[in-house]
Structures are given as C-alpha cells and as structure tokens.
Amino acid sequence: MSPTPPARRLRLGMPRRMFSQLLLMQLAIAAGVVVLATGLFLAPLSDQLDDQAMRRALAIAQTTAAVPQIAEDLRHTKPSVDGPVQQEAERIRKASGAEYVVVMDLSGIRWSHTEPGQVGGHVSTDPRQALAGEDVMEIDSGTLGRSARGKVPLRDSDGRIVGAVSVGIEYDSVRARLIHAIPGLFAYAGGALAVGALAAWLISRRIQRQTRDLAFSDISALLAEREAMLHGIREGVVALDRAGRVRLLNDEAQRLLGIGEEAVGRSPDRALGEGRTADVLAGRVTGTDLISVRGQRVLVVNRMPTDDGGAVATLRDRTELEQLGRELDSTHGLIDALRAQDHEHANRMHTLLGLLELEMYDDAVDFVGEVVGDHRATAEQVTEKIEDPLLAALLVGKATVAAERGVALWVSDGTRLPDRLIDPRGLVTVLGNLVDNALDAVAGKPHARVEVELRTEGRTAILRVQDTGPGIPADQRELIFTEGWSTKKPPAHGKRGIGLSLVRRLAERQGGHATVGEAAGGGAEFTVVLPEALTGADLEPVLAAPATTDAEEASR
DSSP states (O other), rough: OOOOOOOOOOOOOOOOOOOHHEEEEEEEHHHHHHHHHHHHHHHHHOOOOOOOOHHHHHHHHHHHHHHHHHHHHHHOOOOOTTTTHHHHHHHHHHTTOOSEEEEEEEBBBBBBSSSSGGGTTTTTTTOHHHHHHEEEEEEEEETTTHHHHHEEEEEOOOOHHHHEEEEEEEHHHHHHHHHHHHHHHHHHHEEEEHHHHHHHHHHHHHHHHOOOOOOOOHHHHHHHHHHHHHHSSSSEEEEEEETSSSEEEEEHHHHTTTTGGTTTTOOOOHOOOSSHHHHHTTTOOOOOOEEEEEETTTEEEEEEEEETEHHHHHEEEOHHHHHHHOOOOOOOHHHHHHHHHHHHHHHHHHHHHHHHHHHHHHHHHHHHHHHHHHHHHHHHHHHHOOOHHHHHHHHHHHHHHHHHHEOOOEEEOEEEESOOOSSSHHHHHHHHHHHHHHHHHTTTTOEEEEEEEEEEETEEEEEEEEEOOOOOOOOGGGGSSTOOOOSSSSOOOOOSSSSSHHHHHHHTTTTTEEEEOTTTTSSSEEEETTTOBBOOOOOOOHHHHHOOGGGGGGGO
C-alpha cells in the first residue's frame, strides 16, 4: 500500500487578501469601541443608581422629620409598636415605598421599625452624625440587610434636636434597576456594532475594488517593482495629478528636462517655463510622438490620460536619431551631387578626348584650365571673405550642391568674417539650416538664387540669408520658429519642424535673436544676430562652446 499522505495542518493567522484584513481589523476596532463604550457607560451607571437611591432615602427622611407631631410624640410618649410614632412612620414607609423608616431618640433607641420586634431596641448603625445635626447618605448593612440610607436630625418646635430619622431603600431594587438597564444597553451596543460592521464591509469592498483585490504584500511588491522600473528604464516618465501638477519624475526625465525633485508639486509651466515642452506635458498640445526641443535635446513626447484625471507622459531622447537622420540626408545629398558631377565629368572627359583626337592641343589646354579655374574661383571667392575654415568649407560644399540643383548660391560683397569666432560650430548649425531651407524654397524655380551675407559689428556677428522663393506670409513668420511646425513633407526617418526652432534657440542662448522678413526682390530674408560671437582683436581665442549636435543642423 502506498504511504498515507500527511494530513494538511490547519494554519491560523491573518488572511492574505487586503479586503479580508481590513474587514477584520475594522470589525475588531468597532467591537472594541462598542465594548469600551458599554463598559464606560455601565461603570458610572451603578454609582448613579446608588446616588439616586441615597438621595431618595434622604428626601423621605427629611420629609418625615418635618412632621412636627413626630417630635412631640417622641417627647411625650414611650416607644411602642402601637404608639403614634410607629404608626406615623409606617404610614410614611408604605406611602413612599421605602424599606424602613426608623425614628430614634437621642440615645439611639428605635421608636419605629418595619419589624415590630425591633421597636425599643438600639439601632444597629452609628447615629452620632445625624444626632449631631448632619444629614447623612450612605450604603450600609443593618438588621434588614444592605440598603441605601438617608439620616437626618429630628428637631422639636424650638429647633432642638430630640432624635433622628433614618430611612432605607432596599439595595436589591437598585441592583435590579441596573440589571434591567443592561439588556437595553446591550441592544443599543449590538445595533451600533451591526452598523459599524456594515460600514466596515462597505469600506472594505470599496478598497477591494480600488486595489483590485490585491494583498498588502502584492502592493508592496508592486511599489518596489515600480520604483525599480521607473528609475531603470531609459525613457523619461512624468506623472501629473488631476490638478495638472507634477506628481512623479524618474531619473531619466530629470536628466532630459534638466530639472530636479523640486519640480514635484509644480505645474509644467512653473517647473519648465513657458514653451512647447510645458504645453505638451500640460495637454494643451495633443497628438502622438510630439516633437519638442529642451535645451540641446530633441525629445519625442507622448501623453496618456489616467483614470483618476491625471496623465503620464513619456519622453524619448531623439537627438541621436536626428543626428543619424541628418547624416543620412547629407549622404543622400552628396550622392546626388556626386552622381550629377559624374555625368558632368564624363561629358568633360569626352570633350577633352575629342579635342585630343582632333589634335587641338591648345584648345584642350584652355578647356582644362577653364574648368579648374571655375572651381578655384568659387573657393577663392569664399575664403577671401570668410576666414573661418569651417564656415568657408560649408559654403563651398553648399555652392556645389546648389549648382547641381540649378540654384545660384552667392556670397554678397559685404561679407567679411574674421577667424575669431568663439563658437564656429554653432554658427555652422545656424548657417547650414538657413541655407538648406533657402535651397528647398527656390529649387526648381527659374532664376533661382540664394544670397548669403556674414558680417561683424564689433564682437557681434550678423548673418543674413535671402532667397528668391515664394517668401513667408506675415501671419506665419512667428509660427515657423515653433517646434514641430512645417509645411514640408516629413522625411522617411522622422519629422520636420525642428531646424528653425533650433536656430532661434541657439541665437537666444547667446543673447541674440532670429527673425524673418521679406527680401527686397521677393522671397524670404532670415536675419540672425549673435552678440559676443567673436573674441576681441587683442584677445586670444577662447575655447569654443560645446559642439552642437548634428541633429541640431536639421533644416526642418
């Protein structure tokens, strides 16, 4: 036979589910409060009933002592079961419901008693306080057992104390009143406990629905997992409450937004300042994969409302992706330019081959010199006016691309830029974006022309790029600098609407500005002013500012 499986041991303890634990705890609290309240009520109730009984006995004694005939009979008769004092005392006892009414003289001898045999005997308790003129209330035991007593002095018509009156209320009747009150009290306590239990059940059920019937250990584990997840993922997470205030920031969000824990409890406008990023987080701009620029970072923001009226926004750093996209665009542009140059180069080689085969050697020499001279003249023209090698190389390259696209790229006669730039890469970003936009605006149009001017006023650099394109309508001249705004079709790798925003941001970061207007011959004219862009003529060049990423060169 197979061994008998061990019997499962019954394990006692708190239930695992939070609903059950909360219900048990609330029931225990409600029961404890009811028991405590009942005990606190019963404890003084007994004393109150005792006090009421003693005061009632005292009142009967005072009423008895106030009858003048009793004091007169006490002075002129002897104690007897048939005497007037006994008869009057018995009448009062029966009328008041007291257990006994005892009238005594100054010697403590009873003149009346419930039991006739006790008349003429000495009282069982000390009567000295009453005979001394004091009113006495007490719970004491005598010949009739335990009773609530009241004793008062008995005075004659002249006010002299001639004896005392002692009245007793049966203590069993006091206890009976207490016992009689207990069932009603317990009924009220039971009703209160039932109401408390119902309220506890309703509250526990509500919490059960809100917590989805999780155990405390599950909630603790979820909180730990949430903290690990929020601070471990490489996406920024910003949680907002129903009032629109920041409720939570993970480490990546703090890094991407450039803020710290002090932003918690503030609105996005207060935490980040006015701008597109704050508008997206606050929900004033809606959509998916919204582009925003924060500092030198290009961010992709998605905002999702939550059931409690708040929202959770995720932030992704798109700077590197934009950099790769811009490099891809540049590569495609260079490939197109090289392909066009390849055709042109083949034509020139065919022309040169023909001249040589026709033995027109002098014409062949002149043809080669003319071709080389054109490229050399373009490069010399740029380098004579722009001494900075990065900007000069950029314009030479852009001139080649412009020529292949049928656009004349012209450097104005007023261009003069010495090699004293503090941040040449920043100016390369600005110039590259503006030239690319201008080329896009005029490409395919007759007599297309783009003119570039770079000049200085003291240590201020002024950049102007104008084209012969359709221009920018007056009502859109501020919108074009808004992040994510563009009239062009987005490229395959991402979205447009970043380049001009970066141009203005770079200019404002250096204390300058970027504006757009209408060129003299039509088209658009962009002007960027960069104060303190050059070192002083008598100063050594300072280190350049941190290099601007290629993603910031996006001309979108």
